[in-house]
Amino acid sequence: MHNDIQSQPVHWSGPGLTRIPFAVYSDPQLAADEQARIFRGEVWNYLCLEAELPDAGSYRTTFAGETPVVVVRDDDGEIYAFENRCAHRGALIALEKSGRSDNFQCVYHAWSYNRQGDLTGVAFEKGVKGQGGMPASFCKEAHGPRKLRIASFCGLVFGSFSENVPSIEEYLGDEICQRIERVLHKPVEVIGRFTQALPNNWKLYVENVKDSYHASLLHLFFTTFELNRLSQKGGVIVDGSGGHHVSYSMIDTAAEKDASYREQALRSDNDRYRLKDPSVLAGFKEYDDGVTLQILSVFPGFVLQQIQNCLAVRQVLPRGTTRTELNWTYIGYADDTPEQRKVRLKQSNLVGPAGFISMEDGAVGGFVQRGIAGAADHEAIVEMGGDATASSEGRATEASVRGFWKAYRRHMGA
Amino acid sequence: MIDLLALCAFNAAYADTIDSDALEQWPGFFTEECHYRITHIENEREGLAAGIVYADSRAMLEDRIAALREANIYERQRYRHLLGMPRLQNAQAESAEARTPFIVARIMATGQTEVFATGVYQDRFVRQEGQLRLQSRVAVCDSTVIDTLLALPL
Ligand code: FES
Ligand SMILES: [Fe+2]
Numbered sequence: 001m002h003n004d005i006q007s008q009p010v011h012w013s014g015p016g017l018t019r020i021p022f023a024v025y026s027d028p029q030l031a032a033d034e035q036a037r038i039f040r041g042e043v044w045n046y047l048c049l050e051a052e053l054p055d056a057g058s059y060r061t062t063f064a065g066e067t068p069v070v071v072v073r074d075d076d077g078e079i080y081a082f083e084n085r086c087a088h089r090g091a092l093i094a095l096e097k098s099g100r101s102d103n104f105q106c107v108y109h110a111w112s113y114n115r116q117g118d119l120t121g122v123a124f125e126k127g128v129k130g131q132g133g134m135p136a137s138f139c140k141e142a143h144g145p146r147k148l149r150i151a152s153f154c155g156l157v158f159g160s161f162s163e164n165v166p167s168i169e170e171y172l173g174d175e176i177c178q179r180i181e182r183v184l185h186k187p188v189e190v191i192g193r194f195t196q197a198l199p200n201n202w203k204l205y206v207e208n209v210k211d212s213y214h215a216s217l218l219h220l221f222f223t224t225f226e227l228n229r230l231s232q233k234g235g236v237i238v239d240g241s242g243g244h245h246v247s248y249s250m251i252d253t254a255a256e257k258d259a260s261y262r263e264q265a266l267r268s269d270n271d272r273y274r275l276k277d278p279s280v281l282a283g284f285k286e287y288d289d290g291v292t293l294q295i296l297s298v299f300p301g302f303v304l305q306q307i308q309n310c311l312a313v314r315q316v317l318p319r320g321t322t323r324t325e326l327n328w329t330y331i332g333y334a335d336d337t338p339e340q341r342k343v344r345l346k347q348s349n350l351v352g353p354a355g356f357i358s359m360e361d362g363a364v365g366g367f368v369q370r371g372i373a374g375a376a377d378h379e380a381i382v383e384m385g386g387d388a389t390a391s392s393e394g395r396a397t398e399a400s401v402r403g404f405w406k407a408y409r410r411h412m413g414a
Numbered sequence: 415m416i417d418l419l420a421l422c423a424f425n426a427a428y429a430d431t432i433d434s435d436a437l438e439q440w441p442g443f444f445t446e447e448c449h450y451r452i453t454h455i456e457n458e459r460e461g462l463a464a465g466i467v468y469a470d471s472r473a474m475l476e477d478r479i480a481a482l483r484e485a486n487i488y489e490r491q492r493y494r495h496l497l498g499m500p501r502l503q504n505a506q507a508e509s510a511e512a513r514t515p516f517i518v519a520r521i522m523a524t525g526q527t528e529v530f531a532t533g534v535y536q537d538r539f540v541r542q543e544g545q546l547r548l549q550s551r552v553a554v555c556d557s558t559v560i561d562t563l564l565a566l567p568l
Contacts, residue, residue, distance in 0.1 A: 097456070192457050192464025195559040224485035273484060277473035325559070330464045345468050349478075354452070354466045354564040356478075360487050362563040 017402035020380040022372040025201040039065025042165045044158035046302035057100040074115040081148040082117030119144040154184035187334040196326040200365030202318040210400040212247040221356040235393040243299025243407030245400035250290040283309040310347035416510040421500040429495035441475035449550040490523040
């Protein structure tokens with residue numbers, strides 16, 4: 001609980017969510033508080049995919065905010081996670097990004113740990129030739145890296161440092177659970193991983209993901225190539241906490257027919273801006289609900305993406321006040337046919353650091369970060385669609401961005 | 415026989431085309447059906463097929479340049495490629511395979527120059543109508559991290 005009266009490093013001008021002080025993107029004290037109150041507080045941090053821990057002993061090193069974490073599967077089939085920090089002097093325990101191991105041994109002085117993060121061995125514990133060694137009172141059980149609670153949902157592994165955080169299902173709520181289940185309804189396989197270093201505060205990227213209103217203004221790929229002249233049905237879902245969201249849309253096939261007929265006559269004028277190889281967008285129908293785009297976020301920094309047949313999870317990790325690491329993990333289903341896999345590989349051109357519809361997202365956060373230098377006493381306006389955080393069918397709204405700040409202020413006690 | 419000098423000349427022209435902003439000519443270095451992919455060493459080691467860029471036709475490369483010129487929004491920037499000596503792995507009369515290390519510096523609108531990418535091209539060349547062309551170029555970056563965005567091709 002954060003109802004303690006502590007001084008807030010950043011001043012909010014009111015209780016509402018439509019004015020965001022620019023100082024939240026650069027204040028170092030606030031960034032430190034976020035690590036304690038959010039990432040090590042009452043949240044579930046996305047850690048990795050279950051598919052990345054196939055066997056007993058499979059492990060990955062990852063992060064909860066800035067805190068290094070080891071996630072590992074033990075012989076009992078369960079997944080465990082603990083801070084990647086030796087109980088002795090604090091060195092990293094596991095140095096590789098992933099691997100398989102029966103146990104872990106710190107390279108510095110060879111203290112060792114089992115897969116559940118218990119300290120099991122101290123080199124020279126009894127000393128050498130009767131000299132030195134740990135005092136008899138030293139109890140290995142009383143020492144060890146801090147362990148995380150683990151929750152697995154649809155193959156997504158989350159970890160929490162909090163004893164009070166609700167179960168993952170309760171944390172996500174029914175609507176978000178259903179929207180995750182919709183995509184992760186069968187076993188997945190990793191088809192590639194990429195990291196994008198963003199020159200901005202982590203919150204600017206999370207806001208960008210939730211900001212459905214920038215998409216058709218900033219990302220001109222679809223409009224330039226006349227691919228997105230369709231009136232798309234869709235909506236924005238914001239959960240009760242505000243912290244999670246889904247935006248979704250579907251290609252309306254009736255509207256598509258109308259539009260393409262109407263545009264026949266104009267086509268000759270615009271030949272220059274057509275895709276020469278439209279196979280990049282030639283997908284296949286894979287979900288019965290007709291939803292062709294679903295972007296889902298879970299507070300604080302997880303994104304699940306379905307853009308046509310291009311599926312990915314994204315992990316947003318703060319790296320100081322003005323740097324962020326965005327980890328993309330592209331996935332397919334384990335039972336994909338070679339043709340389906342090829343479609344996913346081609347459509348991956350739409351996303352990531354070189355994505356036709358997302359390369360700009362890597363840069364705009366930096367434009368804001370550079371733009372607000374010297375403006376720590378000013379604030380951003382987040383008033384599109386009013387001041388509420390409710391779900392809606394229209395997407396010209398910043399409701400889910402306001403939802404983020406609702407959750408953020410609650411966790412931060414601000 | 416395709417020789418080292420021919421590959422060096424090809425690579426020099428390829429790099430100069432990108433670095434001098436003659437991007438429209440870049441797809442012409444590839445065969446019509448081709449493979450071009452940008453990935454990194456960890457994906458390659460694990461056999462993961464996805465790319466930062468993934469193309470299987472020259473037309474897709476042309477579309478990428480058209481998108482960069484007309485649709486995508488990014489700050490002005492240019493590259494300077496420095497290419498090492500190709501290591502010929504297999505040379506025949508009409509085809510060759512080689513690995514060529516690269517270092518690409520990026521010059522931003524702010525005037526700053528930074529090392530943006532290093533890695534190796536894994537190439538398969540063929541001779542078509544007397545011209546050398548790339549049937550496949552996989553740019554395997556050494557770093558797993560891309561700074562901000564990748565707009566221009568490597
Ligand atoms: S720091 Fe790990 S054993 Fe000493
Ligand atoms: Fe975007």
